[in-house]
Amino acid sequence: MWPFESSYPQRRPSELQAEYDYIIVGGGTAGCVLARRLAEERKWSVLVVERGDARDGWLDKSPLFSTYQFSDKKHGVSLQARMWEGKKVEVLGGKGLGGTSRINGMQWTRGVPGDYNAWGESGREGWSYDTLKPYFERAEGHWNPATLTHYGRNGPLQVEAPPQEYRWGVTREIVDASEQMGFALCNDVNDAKLPSSGCFLLHLSTSEDNYRSSTFRAYLPKAFALAHREKLHLCTNTVTRKVEVEKTASGTLKATGVIIQDAKPGSSTRFIAARKEVIVCCGALTSPKLLLLSGIGPAKHLQEIGIPVVHELEGVGSNLQDHMGTPMSFYAPIWDTWVALFLKPWWLIWQVLRYLIFGVGWLRDYYMETSIYTRADYLDENMDQKQLTEKQRDATLPENIPDIEIMFGAVCDIMHPGYDKTKGGYNLLPTVLRPQSRGTVRLSSSDPLDPPVVDLNYLSAPADRVTLRTAARLALRLVATMDARGYATSPIRAPALDASDAELDAFLDADTQSFFHYSSTCRMAPRDAREPGVVDDALRVHGVPNLRVCDASVFPQIPAAHTQAPVIAVAERCADIVKAAAK
Numbered sequence: 155m156w157p158f159e160s161s162y163p164q165r166r167p168s169e170l171q172a173e174y175d176y177i178i179v180g181g182g183t184a185g186c187v188l189a190r191r192l193a194e195e196r197k198w199s200v201l202v203v204e205r206g207d208a209r210d211g212w213l214d215k216s217p218l219f220s221t222y223q224f225s226d227k228k229h230g231v232s233l234q235a236r237m238w239e240g241k242k243v244e245v246l247g248g249k250g251l252g253g254t255s256r257i258n259g260m261q262w263t264r265g266v267p268g269d270y271n272a273w274g275e276s277g278r279e280g281w282s283y284d285t286l287k288p289y290f291e292r293a294e295g296h297w298n299p300a301t302l303t304h305y306g307r308n309g310p311l312q313v314e315a316p317p318q319e320y321r322w323g324v325t326r327e328i329v330d331a332s333e334q335m336g337f338a339l340c341n342d343v344n345d346a347k348l349p350s351s352g353c354f355l356l357h358l359s360t361s362e363d364n365y366r367s368s369t370f371r372a373y374l375p376k377a378f379a380l381a382h383r384e385k386l387h388l389c390t391n392t393v394t395r396k397v398e399v400e401k402t403a404s405g406t407l408k409a410t411g412v413i414i415q416d417a418k419p420g421s422s423t424r425f426i427a428a429r430k431e432v433i434v435c436c437g438a439l440t441s442p443k444l445l446l447l448s449g450i451g452p453a454k455h456l457q458e459i460g461i462p463v464v465h466e467l468e469g470v471g472s473n474l475q476d477h478m479g480t481p482m483s484f485y486a487p488i489w490d491t492w493v494a495l496f497l498k499p500w501w502l503i504w505q506v507l508r509y510l511i512f513g514v515g516w517l518r519d520y521y522m523e524t525s526i527y528t529r530a531d532y533l534d535e536n537m538d539q540k541q542l543t544e545k546q547r548d549a550t551l552p553e554n555i556p557d558i559e560i561m562f563g564a565v566c567d568i569m570h571p572g573y574d575k576t577k578g579g580y581n582l583l584p585t586v587l588r589p590q591s592r593g594t595v596r597l598s599s600s601d602p603l604d605p606p607v608v609d610l611n612y613l614s615a616p617a618d619r620v621t622l623r624t625a626a627r628l629a630l631r632l633v634a635t636m637d638a639r640g641y642a643t644s645p646i647r648a649p650a651l652d653a654s655d656a657e658l659d660a661f662l663d664a665d666t667q668s669f670f671h672y673s674s675t676c677r678m679a680p681r682d683a684r685e686p687g688v689v690d691d692a693l694r695v696h697g698v699p700n701l702r703v704c705d706a707s708v709f710p711q712i713p714a715a716h717t718q719a720p721v722i723a724v725a726e727r728c729a730d731i732v733k734a735a736a737k
């Protein structure tokens with residue numbers, strides 16, 4: 155009990171051993187899962203090196219104020235990425251134990267079974283839905299309501315359904331308009347038996363004690379970290395500069411350890427040896443950066459930057475995929491949206507008090523409750539969903555993976571010029587889920603503290619523009635349907651329903667942005683595949699058997715889902731693979 159309570163057991167680089175069995179680089183979404191699963195065995199020494207901190211104050215865990223956009227921004231890293239010629243956009247990543255799971259939007263979407271069956275069909279052994287399903291379940295501690303049988307109940311990561319009654323009046327209107335357009339209301343986005351097209355209620359990674367359930371809080375809570383402190387060392391505020399890879403006497407390559415440095419610029423470096431493996435979990439924008447800094451990647455690029463080529467591997471930093479889309483904002487009655495919180499100070503005070511005292515209210519309930527998922531070829535000329543055949547209703551088939559999502563948030567930018575402050579507002583976010591465009595992550599210099607060069611290369615494949623236009627027209631038709639049903643809504647910033655392709659493109663070119671689901675930059679695929687792979691089916695870097703990558707960068711193809719649940723399932727499975735390899 156305070157003041158005798160122990161603090162969270164973090165270490166400085168100077169407090170580390172010279173050698174560990176496993177070194178996990180990056181204590182983010184995937185890194186915390188792996189650390190927990192390896193430490194549970196109690197037989198290996200495990201080091202986690204994380205560039206951010208282990209802070210866990212009220213603001214770091216309250217669902218809303220920990221979300222990057224409403225946070226103090228201390229647990230995020232932001233950089234400007236190229237979208238296309240002459241246009242940049244902000245991309246974000248998490249920093250600190252839990253990584254991006256401590257700042258994200260908390261949507262818990264596994265993706266449809268077809269997503270993973272497509273991985274399986276492309277030859278990725280052990281990665282189809284039936285194999286991954288137990289790993290989703292092992293992660294999940296779904297606690298509300300108790301009637302849902304397809305979730306895990308006893309996993310560390312708490313997940314819940316949205317409230318039975320819609321929190322925001324505008325959600326009810328969107329659901330009703332969607333149903334009129336043929337998108338059936340589906341109570342659970344993660345129910346594999348439902349078709350992949352419909353209006354889905356989103357489940358959230360929030361805990362029974364009314365906080366965010368990041369992988370930090372779920373997998374490495376203080377009690378666990380203290381109980382395992384002898385063998386599990388959590389080195390925070392420390393950057394890994396490179397992985398050391400050497401040629402063995404037999405001519406094969408081996409990761410011998412990592413070079414780390416206190417995150418304060420100018421600090422001295424230290425080498426820490428790995429007895430068994432180094433596992434890189436730095437996220438899809440940073441894992442390829444670390445491999446490149448370590449001399450693993452396309453030879454031409456390494457030579458340009460002046461880094462000696464240790465192992466030529468073309469795929470490192472290629473095949474970058476992301477979900478991009480274009481927010482459109484509309485007015486709605488003020489009490490139907492979350493905007494009331496910002497325009498009515500007394501209401502904000504009341505909601506802060508309710509959350510502080512009872513853990514309920516507008517600070518607890520998230521501003522995104524539903525999404526439409528569908529496919530462009532399921533839509534008729536009015537943007538209504540066609541009658542689906544029995545085969546089209548089967549979400550296990552890769553051919554039925556959705557390629558469009560219309561996210562919905564009961565909030566909008568009230569700083570928009572001319573915003574009418576007597577009204578509320580909401581956003582629709584038409585999104586491309588199966589992009590064909592491919593981007594890259596490259597080094598800007600050989601200094602590990604410099605940000606990478608990220609080229610999202612959006613819309614370079616013409617098919618993506620066609621899908622984005624269709625998604626935008628579906629969103630506009632949805633609003634027109636709400637309007638026709640008598641709901642008081644009007645545009646704040648949106649194209650006209652009857653906009654020509656050129657007018658629509660002008661809007662999309664001005665406002666398109668990233669939805670932060672970067673993936674596939676260290677793709678799981680053969681190294682000589684058409685889109686070259688970096689890791690094999692056991693997530694080992696091709697040619698360096700004791701170096702693995704485990705995070706969103708290994709997805710063979712981006713799932714048509716928000717990416718935290720897929721990352722966590724991949725990390726749970728990776729832990730089993732590592733343990734089996736150690737036997």
Ligand SMILES: Cc1cc2nc3c(=O)[nH]c(=O)nc-3n(C[C@H](O)[C@H](O)[C@H](O)COP(=O)(O)OP(=O)(O)OC[C@H]3O[C@@H](n4cnc5c(N)ncnc54)[C@H](O)[C@@H]3O)c2cc1C
Pocket residue numbers: 179180181182183184185203204205206222246247248249250251252253254255257258259260261262263392393394395435436437438440444669670671672704705706707715716717718719721
């Ligand atoms: C703003 C935002 C909102 C999102 N909302 C959602 C959502 O609602 N639902 C959803 O499913 N997905 C969401 N996502 C995406 C999802 O959260 C990520 O795909 C997922 O968390 C990525 O996990 P990861 O393990 O790949 O990387 P991360 O969780 O980013 O982990 C990487 C870790 O490595 C550390 N690191 C990096 N480099 C080094 C180094 N050199 N040395 C030491 N440490 C290092 C970082 O600090 C970080 O902790 C969102 C993403 C963002 C940015």
